[in-house]
Amino acid sequence: SKVARAEVLGEYMVPGTFVAYSLADLAGKLPEFQALGAVIAKRDRAHLGLGVSLWPSLETLYSLAGLQGLTYPLVVQPFLDSARDLRVVALAGYVEAYERVNPHSFRKNLFQGGSSQPAALTPAQENFCRQVMARGRFPYAILDLLLDPRDGSPYLSEISFKGGLTGARLSQAEFHRRIAALEEDFILQWETSSKTRP
Numbered sequence: 001s002k003v004a005r006a007e008v009l010g011e012y013m014v015p016g017t018f019v020a021y022s023l024a025d026l027a028g029k030l031p032e033f034q035a036l037g038a039v040i041a042k043r044d045r046a047h048l049g050l051g052v053s054l055w056p057s058l059e060t061l062y063s064l065a066g067l068q069g070l071t072y073p074l075v076v077q078p079f080l081d082s083a084r085d086l087r088v089v090a091l092a093g094y095v096e097a098y099e100r101v102n103p104h105s106f107r108k109n110l111f112q113g114g115s116s117q118p119a120a121l122t123p124a125q126e127n128f129c130r131q132v133m134a135r136g137r138f139p140y141a142i143l144d145l146l147l148d149p150r151d152g153s154p155y156l157s158e159i160s161f162k163g164g165l166t167g168a169r170l171s172q173a174e175f176h177r178r179i180a181a182l183e184e185d186f187i188l189q190w191e192t193s194s195k196t197r198p
Helices: 002-012 023-033 058-067 123-136 172-196
Strands: 018-020 039-043 052-055 074-078 084-091 094-101 115-119 140-147 154-160
Touching: 002 018, 002 074, 002 123, 002 154, 018 023, 023 058, 023 074, 039 058, 052 058, 084 123, 084 172, 094 123, 123 140, 123 154, 140 172
Parallel strands: none
Antiparallel strands: 018 074, 039 052, 039 074, 084 094, 084 140, 094 115, 140 154
8 A cells, every 4th residue: 555655654755745635634735835846646556657646736736636536545745856766676685676767757667668777776775775674674575766866865656565577687486486485484483483482
C-alpha cells in the first residue's frame, strides 16, 4: 500500500509528502503548498505508474476534487522536476541499481515507455537504502529513489518486495532463489533460538 509506505517511511520521502484521506486533508495543505508548484498524486494500490498523476499545483488537484469525487486515500508530494530515478535491488549482501529514463514523460518506469541503464550507487545512496530497510525491518527490498537535481539528495519514491526487475542484471529466477535462501536462513535461526530459550 502506497499509503502505508508513506505513513511509515514518509521521513525518507520528498519533504512535504502527505497522505490525503479526504478533501479536507487537501484543503488543509493548501497554504503550505501555495509556493511549491507542481505536485504528484499517487492512488493507493495502483501499480505500473497507472495511479500516478502530475498536477500543476495542489490548488488544481483540490479544485478537481471539489467538483467530483476522487478515490481516497492519495499520497501527495511536491514534484521534483528533472530528478533522476534509480531502482535499487537490495537483498542480503547483494545490491545493484539501474537508472530509469524517459525524456518524453515524468513517468520513468519501463511499463510507461522508459528505458534503463546500469547505475553506480554512491556509498551515501546505499546507506540511505539500508536506513529505509532498517526502519521497515525489511531483509530485502526493491527501492525506487528520486535524486534531487539541486543537490543529489536521495528520496524514497516507492519500495516493494516483488517489483519488476526488467532493467536489472539479476534475473527473476535468481531473485526468487535468493529470497528463498533468506527465508530458509530465518527459519533455521528461529528454530535454533527457540530450542535455546528456557
